[in-house]
Amino acid sequence: MIFDNDPVLLSRILTYLTLGFHAIFATIGVGIPLMIAIAEWMGIKRNDPHYTLMARRWARGFVVSVAVGVVTGTAIGLQLSLLWPNFMQAAGHTIGLPMFMEVFAFFFEAIFLGIYLYTWDRFKTKMRHFLLLIPVVIGATASAFFITTVNAFMNVPQGFEVVQGVITNVNPLEAMFNPATPTKISHVIIICYLTSAFILGMIAAVKILQGNKSVYHKKALHLTMVSAAVFAVATALIGDLSGKYLHEYQPEKLAAAEWHFETEEEAPLILGGVLTEDNEVKYALEIPYALSILAGFSPDTEVTGLNDFDEDVLPPLFVHYFFDLMVFIGMYLAFVSVLFAVINWSGRWNAFNKPLLIMIAAGGPLSLIAMESGWIFTEVGRQPWILNGFMRTSEAATTSDHVGLMLILFAILYTVLGVTFVFVLRKMFKRNPVEREMRKRGITNYEV
Template identity: 85%
Template sequence: MFEYDPVMYSRILTYVTLGFHVIFATIGVGIPLMIALAEWMGIKRNDPHYTLMAKRWARGFIVTVAVGVVTGTAIGLQLSLLWPNFMQAAGHTIGLPMFMEVFAFFFEAIFLGIYLYTWDRFKTKMRHFLLIIPVVIGATASAFFITSVNAFMNVPQGFELVDGVLQDISPLAAMFNPATPTKIAHVIITCYLTSAFILGTIAAIHMIKGNKHVYHKKALHLTMVAAAVFAIGTALVGDLSGKYLHEYQPEKLAAAEWHFETESEAPLIIGGFLTEDNEVKYALEIPYALSILAGGTPDTEVIGLNDFEEDKLPPLFVHYFFDLMVFIGMFLAAVSVLFAIMSWKNGWNPFNKPLLWMIAAGGPLAMVAIESGWIFAEVGRQPWIINGVMLTEEGATTSAHVDIMLYLFIILYVVLGVTCAVVLRKMFKRNPVELELEKLESSEKTAQ
């Protein structure tokens, strides 16, 4: 029999909730921008295909928003129920960004409702397009504020620690800590990249099945060109994130790269496995790459794991999540840039089957990268819930029945996930692109 451990169950329930919520949070941040790009293209080119794209994407987006509201509310409740000591200690410090995140969501929701119900109700299409701008701003602002909370947990500041109590709190100083720029930039740009690939995956699957309608070709071109831009941005931000870790969380960087000895000209470790003596076997080493990632030069000294207290080190399996995140990011960049290049070269066919299959795989893989990144970010901070201030076990509840909550929430998420998938599938299966275009053309002829 397993001994009941409220800390373990609290961590598992939090991981399950965050892991499920991040799917809808990612879509919630990225899809509004893609809707805006599609509608803008429709207006600029007077192209009904792009306008229909925006309508269909917005229709599906509202379903994911509904699920995201439920899971987001669950996270808010679980912070108080599962981590009461953390909230008591840090509540005043992180209260401002958490409130602002709720405000940003309501700001987004108000304009999203107006946007959805005012299609074709303005004299000029541009006026309707302007309504999506606040939705994009609100969605991105939500990511900004909630990620600043996570940034505070990694590099806490804006308070004085007196006898274990956080005093003289400055919420703005806490929110704009050294982790904020790279963490927020990384979260937002990867949300954009993932959303572009998810929409591109849908178009690619249609084309693989034999549907060569120009609508899907235009959708694929829009999403992949956007993805290429976001992928390059992700790589740049990733480089800055490595330099941030080197300066402020060197133990996390060392754990990600299985770097044990402090040295310059440090190699980057890819794959492999660790022996009981912490010897790395069967890994690919890229000479000097870790030093370059950390400081920009091969002679940058990178602190090793052996220089830290053993009981304060993160689990070393985060190495695999870090590698997975980076590998998928490189794959997405290669696929999207290749598609963009082939689109611009005369005589090259970007809609060939091998490339379509890679794009089709890109959407699910992008979400796997998002999940891997969050696992690396959260587990890589362990054993701290507030880095250097409060251990995770100190912040957790001691109440019973957290295990029952875990099972109930898993059932809830299964129901929500299946329901969301079924609703979206039926919504678009009953209204295929061809049928909607026919209705659009007939309505335009009637109007004339």
């Protein structure tokens, strides 16, 4: 074994692995239905078959990703009980309700997705087929909503009392709607939309960069980037509110993210840098007052520093890098998508120029990296707690000796699934390129 056989550490790694892999499919699983809905809606409103075809093709790729999302979601659902039995025992008493409802939401989505995919030409009006997508979008977003309340609860557990080690006086709704819920949910849902818009935008940008001149890809790029611009601006606003939430309820997490040691007003925001052994920040970019403003709207806000917390309850300080990575990429995505939208709207320059297309294409993988960084920041930033202030991660894990072996098996599984997924998607669209499908369906294709 590479690691000491420590079930806690191995359980953490296996959970990261499953969640990290599932997060990709969960994120696009929540976001892409909305993008499909926008495309199909445009197709109906403008009577433009290109958009309808876009919805068709996106849906076809989407369903393959849903399959991987479903099976990895099943995996994490079971692994929570297998790897964190003590946590799930406590969670069952307090936060079982939204977990249960999440399954309902997904069930609802799965039923209508099945119907949607197989009924393109079965209804009299196109509008009726479009309406089937509404429950899919609602179900997908509701799944994200419910499961994120569980994560919010892990950060700010409330709605119960512990009397002599026994959980009593439970209020499931209070547990669900805790102070972390509003910012966390809006942040998670909006980045699902943003990431999905960028992934689809990346595909169109790559096609155009490869020299494909079909109007289809230009329309796809335009639709995704204008949507992305809206989502990116919303993400920035919500991100700002998340900072204020952290200041209020999890100041140690904010301080760790920002390497903020001394409690002070007019606190600067630190970007990048390295930490010396004596906790001195070097080579970092400092933006004066910015941390105070992020925490409480004004430079006078006093931000508690790391030195004022018990060392025993501080998260590892490397979360700073994940926080920065998330913020940087977030800004990048906002910049690129807004720039595209503005250039295209002004009509003075060509928005489909090469540098901008490359930047958009890079936005696809970058948005996934930002999403993963955000999750690592929020999960590692909550350590050493699994239930903030109530249960330590080390108390929650299984005592089984076989986690190492399972870790290896799952690593192989995810590698094989990931590789086949990419392979199958490429093959699927290579075999049936958009030009051929337009010809087959009698849709006029023209080059611009």
